[in-house]
Amino acid sequence: MNTSVQRKRIRVLWHLLLFSIPCAMAGVLATLVLLMVWLSRQPSEAFLMAAANWGGMSVWSAYAALMLANTWRTCGAEGLQSQSTWLNALPVVSAFQAVAAVAMLFTAIGWEPAALLYAPFLMIFGAPWASLSWHLRRLSRLEE
Secondary structure, X not given: OOHHHHHHHHHHHHHHHHHHHHHHHHHHHHHHHHHHHHHHOOOOHHHHHHHHHXXXXXXXXXXXXXXXHHHHHXXXXXXXXHOHHHHHHHHHHHHHHHHHHXXXXXXXXXXXXXXXXXXXXXXXXXXXXXXXHHXXXXXXXXXX
């Protein structure tokens, strides 16, 4: 096996294990914390809608990211190019997922300018599969 391909496979695996999966777990934890904050305040339906959207997109994104990583592992760039619709949709879904995470933040704690400092971190933890999708898109273009 070519050593550069083997190194790329190891990098994708490390990216998945050391960044994407821990960020997904932190996103679930942040959602639970926001749920507890929301329950202690006056309930509003906007939080439930944002949480439901975030949850649905999380399930789809996790499935798509793992399916694409497995496709690249087994078939290489040709496999990713055959799954290009999934590969192009994953960053878009991740962006909507990040917006839903920020919407949960503002509906749980209310509008506070200081919350804007937390928003970038919540976007990273709220959309953990975006970085893996960009990594896989770059790999599909490098091996053309």
